[in-house]
Amino acid sequence: MRIVFAGSPAAAVPSLEALARAHEVVAVVTRAASPQGRKRILTPTPVAAAAAALGIPVLEANRLDADATAAITALAPELAVVVAYGGLVREPLLSAPPHGWINLHFSLLPDYRGAAPVQRALIDGRGITGVSVFRLVPELDAGPVVRMREAAIPEGATAGALLEQLAALGADELVAAVDAIADGTATFEPQSGAPTFAPKLALADGALDLTATAPAVLARWRGVTPEPGAHATVLDERGEGERVKLLALARSGAEPIEPGHALLAGRTAVVGTGSAPLELIEVQPAGKRPMSGADWLRGRGGSATFEPGAAA
Structure with a gap:
């Protein structure tokens, strides 16, 4: 099939490469x-x-406006495919290709419609996720589904690692969907069940609430790593705060300590939560390079106090 492909981040690259091997991608938006x-x-x-x-012509466009619509329509694609492009497709462009537009989404629709399905699933502590390929309609992520596949969320996976896994899985499902559309065997089924939503994450979503239980803190850390990034505010003697990025956290077998209090436990750094402590493996103070949590605490005399509640 003659395909126009719309996508932007690394998570869309496996889909582009897979489609280019199987079909004719005439342009990338x-x-x-x-x-x-x-x-x-x-x-x-x-x-x-x-x-x-891949030698495929590229059209740079931050919005699918009238100029972009004219350029895409002039290519006469039979089908358009979008994977994390970062913009909305509206009429008349939505109906321009004879087979419309299909979208690869990184959740089991109608769960987690929106921009951050992988991150929100991890924050919520889900154990299962997946990918869906569906037809675009004017309503957000609400179109009928042609392919869907479940995937277990690996223990300890961050949003970055999980998205990489789903990008590879989704590329296979996307090619299967396009193959079925090309040979006339594709069946689109309406989404079933009440939708949930996954709006884009902001910097404030990365603030860790250290009064929450250790599993809840870890779940949020996983969901906001690497973007927008986990952080907490460390307090000085005057009670003034400075944001510290928490680049790597893990479970710890240390004795319970007060939420937000960080100290050295042997050769490791630990921080208290609302239940068990967590190990501070790697941190990045403001204006400095990443360092081990233990080295950071040694530079502060062996302990530190974070604001226990979430603060942007």
């Missing part, structure tokens, strides 16, 4: 290059870089 890193170097999206390596 992706968000414009943006400044990245400390030096703010203008960098194309991972999908744009993958398309260039």
Whole structure:
């Protein structure tokens, strides 16, 4: 099939590569290059870089406006595919391809409609997730489903690791969906059940509430790692706070301590929660490089006090 592919982040790259092997991807639509890193170097999206390596023309567009609609329509695609593009598809573009638009979504719809399904599932402590391929309709993530597949969430997986796993799984399901559409065997079924929603995460969502139980703290840490990033506010002698990024946490067998209090337990750093302590494996104080939690605490005299409740 002649396909236009819309996507931006690394999670969309396996789908693009798989479709390019199986069908004719005539163009890729992706968000414009943006400044990245400390030096703010203008960098194309991972999908744009993958398309260039595959020799596929790239259309940069942050919105599917009239100009983008005209450019895509002129390519006469039979089908359009979107994977984490980062923008809405509206009429008349939605109906332009004869077979419409299909979307790969990283949840078992109608669970977790929205921009952050993987992150929200981890924060909620889910053990099962999956991928869905569905037809785009004007309502958010509400179209009928053509392919769906469950996946167990690995013990301790962060959002970054889980998304990488689902991206590979979803690429296979997406190609199977396109194959079925091409040979006329695809069956689209309405979504069943009450929907839940997964809005985009903000920086404040990464603030850890250390009065919560250790499993709840770990669940949120997993869900916000690597983006927007977990953090807590450490207090100085005057009670003033400074945000510290918590890059790596794990369960600990240390004795219980007060929520928010961090200290050295042998060679490891631990922090108290509303139940059991957690090990502070790696942290990053403001303006400094990542370091081990133990080295950070040694530099502070062996202990620290975080605001126990979540603070942005």
